[in-house]
Amino acid sequence: xxxxxxxxxxxxxxxxxxxxxxxxxxxxxxxxxxxxxxxxxxxxxxxxxxxxxxxxxxxxxxxxxxxxxxxxxxxxxxxxxxxxxxxxxxxxxxxxxxxxxxxxxxxxxxxxxxxxxxxxxxxxxxxxxxxxxxxxxxxxxxxxxxxxxxxxxxxxxxxxxxxxxxxxxxxxxxxxxxxxxxxxxxxxxxxxxxxxxxxxxxxxxxxxxxxxxxxxxxxxxxxxxxxxxxxxxxxxxxxxxxxxxxxxxxxxxxxxxxxxxxxxxxxxxxxxxxxxxxxxxxxxxxxxxxxxxxxxxxxxxxxxxxxxxxxxxxxxxxxxxxxxxxxxxxxxxxxxxxxxxxxxxxxxxxxxxxxxxxxxxxxxxxxxxxxxxxxxxxxxxxxxxxxxxxxxxxxxxxx
Amino acid sequence: xxxxxxxxxxxxxxxxxxxxxxxxxxxxxxxxxxxxxxxxxxxxxxxxxxxxxxxxxxxxxxxxxxxxxxxxxxxxxxxxxxxxxxxxxxxxxxxxxxxxxxxxxxxxxxxxxxxxxxxxxxxxxxxxxxxxxxxxxxxxxxxxxxxxxxxxxxxxxxxxxxxxxxxxxxxxxxxxxxxxxxxxxxxxxxxxxxxxxxxxxxxxxxxxxxxxxxxxxxxxxxxxxxxxxxxxxxxxxxxxxxxxxxxxxxxxxxxxxxxxxxxxxxxxxxxxxxxxxxxxxxxxxxxxxxxxxxxxxxxxxxxxxxxxxxxxxxxxxxxxxxxxxxxxxxxxxxxxxxxxxxxxxxxxxxxxxxxxxxxxxxxxxxxxxxxxxxxxxxxxxxxxxxxxxxxxxxxx
Numbered sequence: 001x002x003x004x005x006x007x008x009x010x011x012x013x014x015x016x017x018x019x020x021x022x023x024x025x026x027x028x029x030x031x032x033x034x035x036x037x038x039x040x041x042x043x044x045x046x047x048x049x050x051x052x053x054x055x056x057x058x059x060x061x062x063x064x065x066x067x068x069x070x071x072x073x074x075x076x077x078x079x080x081x082x083x084x085x086x087x088x089x090x091x092x093x094x095x096x097x098x099x100x101x102x103x104x105x106x107x108x109x110x111x112x113x114x115x116x117x118x119x120x121x122x123x124x125x126x127x128x129x130x131x132x133x134x135x136x137x138x139x140x141x142x143x144x145x146x147x148x149x150x151x152x153x154x155x156x157x158x159x160x161x162x163x164x165x166x167x168x169x170x171x172x173x174x175x176x177x178x179x180x181x182x183x184x185x186x187x188x189x190x191x192x193x194x195x196x197x198x199x200x201x202x203x204x205x206x207x208x209x210x211x212x213x214x215x216x217x218x219x220x221x222x223x224x225x226x227x228x229x230x231x232x233x234x235x236x237x238x239x240x241x242x243x244x245x246x247x248x249x250x251x252x253x254x255x256x257x258x259x260x261x262x263x264x265x266x267x268x269x270x271x272x273x274x275x276x277x278x279x280x281x282x283x284x285x286x287x288x289x290x291x292x293x294x295x296x297x298x299x300x301x302x303x304x305x306x307x308x309x310x311x312x313x314x315x316x317x318x319x320x321x322x323x324x325x326x327x328x329x330x331x332x333x334x335x336x337x338x339x340x341x342x343x344x345x346x347x348x349x350x351x352x353x354x355x356x357x358x359x360x361x362x363x364x365x366x367x368x369x370x371x372x373x374x375x376x377x378x379x380x381x382x383x384x385x386x387x388x389x390x391x392x393x394x395x396x397x398x399x
Numbered sequence: 400x401x402x403x404x405x406x407x408x409x410x411x412x413x414x415x416x417x418x419x420x421x422x423x424x425x426x427x428x429x430x431x432x433x434x435x436x437x438x439x440x441x442x443x444x445x446x447x448x449x450x451x452x453x454x455x456x457x458x459x460x461x462x463x464x465x466x467x468x469x470x471x472x473x474x475x476x477x478x479x480x481x482x483x484x485x486x487x488x489x490x491x492x493x494x495x496x497x498x499x500x501x502x503x504x505x506x507x508x509x510x511x512x513x514x515x516x517x518x519x520x521x522x523x524x525x526x527x528x529x530x531x532x533x534x535x536x537x538x539x540x541x542x543x544x545x546x547x548x549x550x551x552x553x554x555x556x557x558x559x560x561x562x563x564x565x566x567x568x569x570x571x572x573x574x575x576x577x578x579x580x581x582x583x584x585x586x587x588x589x590x591x592x593x594x595x596x597x598x599x600x601x602x603x604x605x606x607x608x609x610x611x612x613x614x615x616x617x618x619x620x621x622x623x624x625x626x627x628x629x630x631x632x633x634x635x636x637x638x639x640x641x642x643x644x645x646x647x648x649x650x651x652x653x654x655x656x657x658x659x660x661x662x663x664x665x666x667x668x669x670x671x672x673x674x675x676x677x678x679x680x681x682x683x684x685x686x687x688x689x690x691x692x693x694x695x696x697x698x699x700x701x702x703x704x705x706x707x708x709x710x711x712x713x714x715x716x717x718x719x720x721x722x723x724x725x726x727x728x729x730x731x732x733x734x735x736x737x738x739x740x741x742x743x744x745x746x747x748x749x750x751x752x753x754x755x756x757x758x759x760x761x762x763x764x765x766x767x768x769x770x771x772x773x774x775x776x777x778x779x780x781x782x783x784x785x786x787x788x789x790x791x792x793x794x795x
Binding site for chain 1: 415418419449452453455456457460461463464465467468470471474475477478479481482483485486492493495497498542543
């Protein structure tokens with residue numbers, strides 16, 4: 001049996017009317033004799049309301065309990081979708097991440113899928129059922145419910161597609177694919193009909209909210225093509241797949257992120273180690289870490305790094321705890337955002353970087369930091385200059 | 400380990416403020432040296448809202464999927480309560496039915512608990528002070544989530560207490576068990592002790608404090624049940640095996656919306672009686688207070704039903720009697736059933752005479768008795784008068 005995995009995001013299942021519509025779309029695919037596995041997110045703002053409830057009780061809720069709480073969101077959607085499918089006369093069954101065999105590590109709130117054991121899904125597909133799986137969730141080897149972090153439903157879908165050896169993985173949302181930048185800021189943003197796994201990953205890492213970075217990694221490893229489409233508007237799509245080198249030269253996209261904090265500190269090695277351990281314990285991902293020791297006994301070190309704090313539960317109290325321990329030596333700077341240019345071979349010469357920096361300088365924008373990889377150039381600039389910067393760079397490099 | 404099982408109903412966890420207050424209540428018990436299993440229902444109207452969503456999609460939602468949907472309600476409460484407990488420095492962890500290994504039959508929407516593997520919970524209590532467990536739900540042999548039907552969270556709590564050989568405390572917005580519904584009889588007294596058998600009679604008769612199934616399990620495993628109000632320090636009521644200071648009559652319960660059904664001019668054929676009640680039972684309908692009068696020429700059968708089952712009962716009766724030529728049926732809605740209950744009636748005489756003495760002025764339509772109960776059916780319009788006389792006669 002040929003299998004198609006579809007994923008529907010939160011805005012696609014925001015209310016009962018939309019769930020019914022999706023049921024009809026799924027019925028069409030089922031008619032073509034595909035085995036259909038559907039991954040769903042929580043309805044509309046459900047996840048945010050649940051987070052809100054938890055925060056009314058605690059600023060630092062235990063991560064394990066947050067996962068227990070948040071995973072209910074997808075379960076509500078998946079059972080409602082099955083009820084809708086049954087109402088249309090299809091056989092359908094909903095499975096939690098755990099029942100679907102999505103095994104993760106125990107890094108709650110931001111777990112990694114380590115294995116998929118899709119036996120139950122395969123059994124149910126054999127019986128001719130449409131299988132609806134709760135996205136964003138899995139189960140750890142301790143049998144605790146875990147969640148996969150922002151955009152985790154994409155990861156669920158792609159991981160299942162890989163494990164089931166699916167024909168393809170279709171990701172439905174309210175946008176019809178990937179653009180060269182945020183169309184809300186730049187009207188000339190170009191729709192990208194296809195993009196390589198590597199570039200998509202860099203875009204996600206740099207703050208683009210279209211597809212989750214781990215999802216793209218899975219797709220790349222299993223060589224599964226991802227079709228990003230709009231749920232209720234047929235037409236364009238973006239295919240993420242392996243592209244032969246040289247197909248896309250130069251810069252394909254300009255991405256930005258604003259919910260960042262830059263942390264800088266001057267301390268001895270012991271306090272640096274304390275902070276790294278503390279962040280590790282709180283499971284906080286660091287970006288763009290710079291470290292330098294100014295004397296050979298590491299009594300004086302300079303460190304700076306970036307955190308996307310929006311995805312950290314209870315960030316405020318974590319910051320307070322850090323300040324309490326390192327008060328005189330640490331600063332938290334919320335005034336900066338990042339713009340990233342995504343492309344290929346960007347560090348092969350310094351031309352792109354040089355041109356970019358002089359363009360921004362010429363227009364009076366201040367640059368507070370630069371990182372480059374082969375696929376990305378990231379610049380730290382003041383938040384209020386982000387829009388201007390994105391427009392300038394998109395105009396210069398793309399349109 | 401000094402384990403106690405506590406259960407909090409939906410109104411006790413209706414919002415995050417209440418959840419925080421419950422966490423403080425639990426904290427006190429932990430500081431007194433108890434380890435707690437806390438069973439919670441879904442918050443306030445959550446279950447109703449979820450059912451409403453499902454009904455917007457389908458008039459008859461698939462039972463398995465409905466259970467998958469409804470079980471999220473309790474999972475939300477247990478995780479929020481665990482968060483609140485950790486916030487007040489009580490080590491706590493939440494378990495859904497799957498993790499707590501509450502095994503049930505496969506009847507979705509009304510599953511029955513088969514067994515609970517208590518070892519896992521006991522192991523966790525070594526590390527944690529409080530385990531919050533989702534009520535109302537279980538897992539069948541296929542690993543699918545099931546729900547236990549009405550009053551299911553009480554059942555979960557009592558079943559856990561049985562598995563752990565622990566006492567069970569049920570907290571709700573009702574502060575205990577009264578001799579009579581205080582809304583009908585404002586001077587009703589709170590009972591400190593009620594026996595299982597009395598509670599079973601009263602639960603099935605409409606005293607809505609505890610669901611019968613949970614009392615049955617408590618009786619079977621001799622679990623002491625305690626009912627009290629969530630946000631009050633006032634002592635509640637204990638449901639126990641034996642009450643040492645046993646009054647003759649413990650309580651009066653009242654059930655409205657009763658219809659009396661009377662079949663007359665039936666042939667003297669007792670297989671017919673069996674057929675009638677068999678067909679009614681097949682439809683899953685409850686009948687009560689049955690009386691059969693044989694006047695040497697024909698049979699008259701009379702019994703009570705709840706008003707809302709009238710149509711179903713009617714069709715079952717017509718189905719049973721379709722081959723007969725001559726028979727008559729009448730329905731009298733608007734009746735109430737009053738019952739006095741007391742284990743002491745077993746060893747005491749004159750209770751019936753006192754009962755009818757108190758009701759001399761009131762026309763009685765039907766009467767049934769058991770070892771520990773006398774029930775009568777009267778017009779609802781006479782209810783207040785009857786309650787006043789009976790509570791006076793039996794000092795309730």
